[in-house]
Amino acid sequence: MRLLVLGGTRFLGRHVVDAALVRGHAVTIFTRGQNPLPWSGQVEALTGNRDPRIAPGLAALGHGVWDAVVDTSGYVPRIVDASASLLKGRATRYLLVSSISAYASSALPGQDGAAPVLPPVDRDNEDIPNNYGALKASCEDVVTQHFGAGATNVRPGLIVGPFDPTDRFAYWVARFIHPALLGSRPQQAVLPAPAKRPIQVIDGRDLARWMVALLENDIAGTFNACSPEGRWTIGDLIDALVDAAPSPPEPAWIDEATLHAHAVKPWTGLPLWVPSNDSDHTGFMSFDCTKAAHAGLTARFLAQTIDDTAAWLVARDNVGAWKNVLSADTERAILAGDIR
Numbered sequence: 556m557r558l559l560v561l562g563g564t565r566f567l568g569r570h571v572v573d574a575a576l577v578r579g580h581a582v583t584i585f586t587r588g589q590n591p592l593p594w595s596g597q598v599e600a601l602t603g604n605r606d607p608r609i610a611p612g613l614a615a616l617g618h619g620v621w622d623a624v625v626d627t628s629g630y631v632p633r634i635v636d637a638s639a640s641l642l643k644g645r646a647t648r649y650l651l652v653s654s655i656s657a658y659a660s661s662a663l664p665g666q667d668g669a670a671p672v673l674p675p676v677d678r679d680n681e682d683i684p685n686n687y688g689a690l691k692a693s694c695e696d697v698v699t700q701h702f703g704a705g706a707t708n709v710r711p712g713l714i715v716g717p718f719d720p721t722d723r724f725a726y727w728v729a730r731f732i733h734p735a736l737l738g739s740r741p742q743q744a745v746l747p748a749p750a751k752r753p754i755q756v757i758d759g760r761d762l763a764r765w766m767v768a769l770l771e772n773d774i775a776g777t778f779n780a781c782s783p784e785g786r787w788t789i790g791d792l793i794d795a796l797v798d799a800a801p802s803p804p805e806p807a808w809i810d811e812a813t814l815h816a817h818a819v820k821p822w823t824g825l826p827l828w829v830p831s832n833d834s835d836h837t838g839f840m841s842f843d844c845t846k847a848a849h850a851g852l853t854a855r856f857l858a859q860t861i862d863d864t865a866a867w868l869v870a871r872d873n874v875g876a877w878k879n880v881l882s883a884d885t886e887r888a889i890l891a892g893d894i895r
């Protein structure tokens with residue numbers, strides 16, 4: 556298969572390229588060329604800019620024929636429209652990496668691909684941080700308009716594992732296995748009770764391998780892509796971390812009222828914490844991913860993702876990391892408050 560990856564050098568795209576190479580496919584990537592390539596000589600690397608308003612735009616994609624496109628870097632309908640219209644007729648299938656954030660609501664658990672998505676925002680509105688889900692939903696529409704039955708939309712939940720630049724899962728791995736990476740930390744680790752709160756994640760490598768298989772089999776459709784609903788709780792994650800850590804901190808399960816009292820921000824202030832009283836997000840970690848599972852998506856054991864993330868964390872440059880995690884000061888204050 557001749558595969559074009561729009562992106563490919565940061566996290567998920569990198570795993571897509573790896574998975575495609577393992578399967579013997581001919582891979583072309585298209586990026587701005589800002590990241591080093593780990594595949595010397597094995598990949599055709601085209602440079603440009605996905606935004607046609609920024610020279611040289613998509614000129615490097617002006618010719619060439621591919622069996623499939625994987626778009627890991629599409630966030631804005633206008634920009635996705637530029638690549639999809641340019642590649643229509645020169646690629647058989649276009650797989651867009653969308654997101655479960657495209658859904659109109661995550662209040663209810665068990666939503667499948669038929670649940671309503673967010674309505675479009677104004678055409679000129681390209682504010683990704685504030686309209687990420689709505690823009691993704693519109694990007695899906697654009698791909699479907701151009702590719703019809705050749706469109707595949709994949710809506711992942713939280714993607715984790717090596718090369719994840721967000722630190723959402725990596726924080727927990729570091730906290731238990733390499734706490735020194737987070738500076739000086741107490742012997743107890745603050746955890747958001749209750750331990751039975753569901754979590755749903757997908758290792759980027761499992762997702763990538765499955766997406767490549769979808770393309771090999773020319774599978775159309777829209778898929779939620781995550782671990783099976785109900786498979787894991789945050790307690791399972793902590794148990795796996797304790798098992799993996801040579802000298803784990805002592806788990807301190809903290810009730811949500813205390814976290815709120817210390818002004819801990821859900822998700823961005825304590826990764827993976829979605830408060831139980833946030834009724835808009837009750838189903839955020841409980842999407843129905845059965846369709847993807849039936850199409851071959853599997854989720855590896857947490858222990859594997861933990862081990863490989865831990866190894867990657869010590870190899871990477873941690874300068875500038877840990878921006879959206881619990882600070883050591885807040886962690887100490889919470890623990891001290893517990894004792895009072």
Ligand SMILES: NC(=O)c1ccc[n+]([C@@H]2O[C@H](COP(=O)([O-])OP(=O)(O)OC[C@H]3O[C@@H](n4cnc5c(N)ncnc54)[C@H](OP(=O)(O)O)[C@@H]3O)[C@@H](O)[C@H]2O)c1
Binds near residue numbers: 568
């Ligand atoms: N992380 C999650 O938990 C999560 C959950 C759901 C969905 N998703 C979706 O999963 C995808 C993950 O993306 P990723 O960052 O891991 O993909 P990636 O393909 O590994 O990295 C992004 C690539 O896009 C390239 N790029 C960025 N801006 C560009 C531009 N203007 N023109 C050309 N190339 C450009 C970057 O290279 P250069 O910098 O060199 O240009 C890089 O190669 C995203 O679509 C995200 O919305 C993520």
